[in-house]
Amino acid sequence: MKQKDSLTYFKRGGITLFTDEKLGKRIRKFYPENLEVTSWETVEREFKKLLEEPIDSKEALMVFMEKFSEFYSIIAQISTEKYIKMTCYSDKPENHEDYNKFFSEIQAPSSKYEFLINKKFYDSPYRKELGKEYDHMNKIISRKIEAFCEKNIPLDAKENKLSSKYGEIISKLSTEFLGKERTITQLSVYLKDPDRTVRQQAWEKINGLIAGKRDELEELFDSLMEVRVEKAKNLGFSNYRDYKHFTKERFDYTPEDLYEFHSSVEKAVLPILKELFETKRQKLGIDTLRPWDTAADEDGITLKPYKTNDEFVDNAIKILHKVKPEFGKNLELMKNTGFLDLENRKGKAPGGYNTQLPEYGGSFIFMNAVGIHANVITLLHESGHAMHGFSCKHIPYNVYKRYPSEVAELASMSMELITMDYLDEYYKDRVDIKKAKKEGLMSTLNILPWAMTVDAFQQWIYTTNHTAGQRDAYFAGLMDRFNYGENYSGYEKEKALRWLRQLHIFEVPFYYIEYAMAQLGAIAVFKNYKENGEKAIEQYHNALKLGYSKPIPEIYRTAGIKFDFSYEYIKELVGFIKNEIDKL
Ligand SMILES: [Zn+2]
Numbered sequence: 001m002k003q004k005d006s007l008t009y010f011k012r013g014g015i016t017l018f019t020d021e022k023l024g025k026r027i028r029k030f031y032p033e034n035l036e037v038t039s040w041e042t043v044e045r046e047f048k049k050l051l052e053e054p055i056d057s058k059e060a061l062m063v064f065m066e067k068f069s070e071f072y073s074i075i076a077q078i079s080t081e082k083y084i085k086m087t088c089y090s091d092k093p094e095n096h097e098d099y100n101k102f103f104s105e106i107q108a109p110s111s112k113y114e115f116l117i118n119k120k121f122y123d124s125p126y127r128k129e130l131g132k133e134y135d136h137m138n139k140i141i142s143r144k145i146e147a148f149c150e151k152n153i154p155l156d157a158k159e160n161k162l163s164s165k166y167g168e169i170i171s172k173l174s175t176e177f178l179g180k181e182r183t184i185t186q187l188s189v190y191l192k193d194p195d196r197t198v199r200q201q202a203w204e205k206i207n208g209l210i211a212g213k214r215d216e217l218e219e220l221f222d223s224l225m226e227v228r229v230e231k232a233k234n235l236g237f238s239n240y241r242d243y244k245h246f247t248k249e250r251f252d253y254t255p256e257d258l259y260e261f262h263s264s265v266e267k268a269v270l271p272i273l274k275e276l277f278e279t280k281r282q283k284l285g286i287d288t289l290r291p292w293d294t295a296a297d298e299d300g301i302t303l304k305p306y307k308t309n310d311e312f313v314d315n316a317i318k319i320l321h322k323v324k325p326e327f328g329k330n331l332e333l334m335k336n337t338g339f340l341d342l343e344n345r346k347g348k349a350p351g352g353y354n355t356q357l358p359e360y361g362g363s364f365i366f367m368n369a370v371g372i373h374a375n376v377i378t379l380l381h382e383s384g385h386a387m388h389g390f391s392c393k394h395i396p397y398n399v400y401k402r403y404p405s406e407v408a409e410l411a412s413m414s415m416e417l418i419t420m421d422y423l424d425e426y427y428k429d430r431v432d433i434k435k436a437k438k439e440g441l442m443s444t445l446n447i448l449p450w451a452m453t454v455d456a457f458q459q460w461i462y463t464t465n466h467t468a469g470q471r472d473a474y475f476a477g478l479m480d481r482f483n484y485g486e487n488y489s490g491y492e493k494e495k496a497l498r499w500l501r502q503l504h505i506f507e508v509p510f511y512y513i514e515y516a517m518a519q520l521g522a523i524a525v526f527k528n529y530k531e532n533g534e535k536a537i538e539q540y541h542n543a544l545k546l547g548y549s550k551p552i553p554e555i556y557r558t559a560g561i562k563f564d565f566s567y568e569y570i571k572e573l574v575g576f577i578k579n580e581i582d583k584l
């Protein structure tokens with residue numbers, strides 16, 4: 001059956017590397033191809049039909065779950081197409097209207113039915129007869145039902161409204177710098193400047209802007225905390241940390257395990273980072289490393305990975321092909337189908353993302369590339385997410401395709417590292433390759449102390465009664481505990497207020513430690529690849545193919561690695577990275 005491509009916005013020229021095929025829409029199993037899902041009336045009717053379906057056996061129960069997944073994919077596909085169109089052509093107001101309308105009229109009300117469907121599964125007597133292979137589904141869905149609390153619905157809305165104020169406050173901040181009005185994001189660019197005075201001034205401007213909003217931000221945070229604590233109480237929890245742990249479906253570790261993670265990073269990672277930053281201090285030729293020096297470029301080389309957009313994409317395809325031919329082919333399929341919109345262009349929304357296109361069993365990557373090294377890293381990272389999507393297309397249940405960040409970011413962060421040895425597709429000069437590799441390896445370690453600081457801070461905030469002043473003081477203490485050589489003397493206030501710039505603490509509480517877990521996992525995958533070559537790629541690919549059908553430790557085990565926060569394990573991994581840096 002011939003399928004019509006609905007998403008060929010970006011016809012690409014260029015040469016064929018490994019395949020000239022395109023992705024096509026998959027044939028539906030339960031619903032007709034012409035099913036109309038653009039009015040709530042018909043969508044609701046379909047949901048009601050699903051809910052009324054008789055279930056008289058465990059087999060029928062699983063068919064019911066599969067049918068629901070297909071229906072949900074049909075809706076998600078349309079919503080994703082509208083989202084892509086909106087971000088690619090963000091200057092057209094009708095695209096925003098179209099997406100927002102579909103979201104508020106169809107997608108948002110669908111979530112209520114998704115809950116009812118899950119409830120039907122949960123309440124079914126046949127659920128207990130399902131085999132071991134459905135244990136994980138049982139666990140996930142049961143938690144969703146048990147975490148539901150009617151009284152929290154208006155509080156969720158209140159929390160959303162409050163947390164959106166954070167972005168409003170921060171995005172409005174700007175000040176004059178070097179003769180121009182600049183936002184915090186624009187000022188941050190100068191933290192890499194070779195001129196130390198420029199860096200210091202930019203850093204002071206950023207911190208001055210935040211300090212000016214200190215009281216407003218602290219008050220906002222207090223209001224957020226109040227709502228969050230109430231939500232926790234409504235579900236019977238004595239504190240918000242434990243509530244959040246429960247509702248975030250963290251099955252495989254406890255908040256206490258994370259304390260072990262904090263101290264393992266403190267003991268195993270800080271000494272190595274101190275050494276690496278001491279070398280940096282010497283290279284910069286300065287007497288002491290200030291907070292405005294850590295991001296500074298020490299050699300003044302600007303990497304220029306490619307000239308044309310075709311080169312940008314084709315080199316990534318070649319690199320992925322070297323890791324595993326199937327990966328390269330998948331990225332080329334995306335290119336051929338028009339599922340890549342990579343170059344910065346007037347009218348595009350900012351940022352970058354990878355999104356699944358469920359009816360295609362493929363992915364779409366959006367970026368704003370301007371020809372710098374960071375764009376290459378982003379493309380390889382997003383390609384990791386895309387390969388995850390391809391690897392899970394055989395899974396018939398939605399619940400197994402929504403992987404948590406500990407799993408999703410393992411796919412993408414590992415891809416950044418296992419492609420590292422093939423960067424010669426972009427760089428011909430050995431000095432450039434060395435710089436690119438060093439940056440990549442260093443960044444795997446840098447993220448760890450900060451992730452621990454953010455987590456330890458939130459654990460304390462939500463389990464201790466405190467004032468705003470005590471909160472800042474506690475944060476300053478954590479900054480000292482996880483310091484790897486930055487000298488803050490004379491800037492104690494800036495140090496204590498640094499947390500006010502971390503969006504997650506305001507908008508997505510407790511979402512951060514997952515990055516550190518996935519980063520450790522990625523280092524382990526990379527180490528496995530260095531030691532075992534192709535076998536390690538097979539293990540990585542097999543882990544991706546599991547989606548979220550198994551608990552996190554089992555997925556990590558399948559990838560040939562451990563889900564482990566112990567000092568010994570972390571020490572082994574960071575030692576490996578240090579060794580890779582020394583070999584450069
Ligand atoms: Zn990612």
